[in-house]
Amino acid sequence: MIESITNYLVGTFQGRVPAELIIFFISLLPVLELRGGMIAAKLLGVGLLKAFVICYLGNILPIPFILLFIRRIFRFLRKSEKLGALVDKIEMRSMKKRDKVLKYKQWGLLMFVAIPLPGTGGWTGALLAALLDIRIKKSLPIIALGVFIADLIMAIVSYGLLGAVIG
Numbered sequence: 001m002i003e004s005i006t007n008y009l010v011g012t013f014q015g016r017v018p019a020e021l022i023i024f025f026i027s028l029l030p031v032l033e034l035r036g037g038m039i040a041a042k043l044l045g046v047g048l049l050k051a052f053v054i055c056y057l058g059n060i061l062p063i064p065f066i067l068l069f070i071r072r073i074f075r076f077l078r079k080s081e082k083l084g085a086l087v088d089k090i091e092m093r094s095m096k097k098r099d100k101v102l103k104y105k106q107w108g109l110l111m112f113v114a115i116p117l118p119g120t121g122g123w124t125g126a127l128l129a130a131l132l133d134i135r136i137k138k139s140l141p142i143i144a145l146g147v148f149i150a151d152l153i154m155a156i157v158s159y160g161l162l163g164a165v166i167g
Contacts, residue, residue, distance in 0.1 A: 002118070006036040010043050019044040020054055027058025030123040034059040034147065035116045038154040048159050056151050059122050063143055066126035067136045093119075094127045101128055106142050109134070113146025116154050122147045 006026060013022045023046060027037030034055035041051030074091070078084040097119070101108040113125035122143055129139035155161065 002032055002036050003039060005032060006039045007043070009036075010040050014044065019046050020050070023051060023054045024058040027055045028061060031118075033121045033123060034151050035121070035154055038151070038158040042158045048155060051159075052151055052155050055154070056147060059147050059151070060144055063122050063126045063147070064136070064140060066123065067130050067139060067143075070127055070130045090127070091131060094124055094131060097124070097128060098132060101132065106138070109139065109142050110146045110149075113143050114149035114153070116150040121150065 009026055010022060019041075022044065023037045023041045026032050026040045027034045029036070037055035037058055038051060041055065046054075074087045077087045097112065101112055104111070109125055109129060112120050112128070113122055125143050125146060126139070129143065
């Protein structure tokens, strides 16, 4: 799914918008995050180091805002019947993952963000940290490190460096 959406966005904006901006925008988006950004960077022929930095910055930018404001935003959205139901669904989906985070504490949050699988990442990690009342002072550095590790993993996978690392 991430690859399909990324391919669509690259195809739509390639040639009209600078490649770096496409990568940054994709890395900002929930669900796609830097997983989609690194795929887009490779498709657009952007160098590894440049792609790594752009994807990291794009993915990390919304995290402090999520940590600081998501509970207030959710409270506001709950005033609407339809949006309230969506907020409840998002919260329930995120809270299903809380046991692993609570069990392993900071390590759980780090691994949750760092392993680039569907349903994990900076956005969900920040949402989970906010819902679990993990203070921003503690959660932001952990999430930032997790995003960095996820970026490393995606760089290895997207740029075909897996053979160089393993072999």
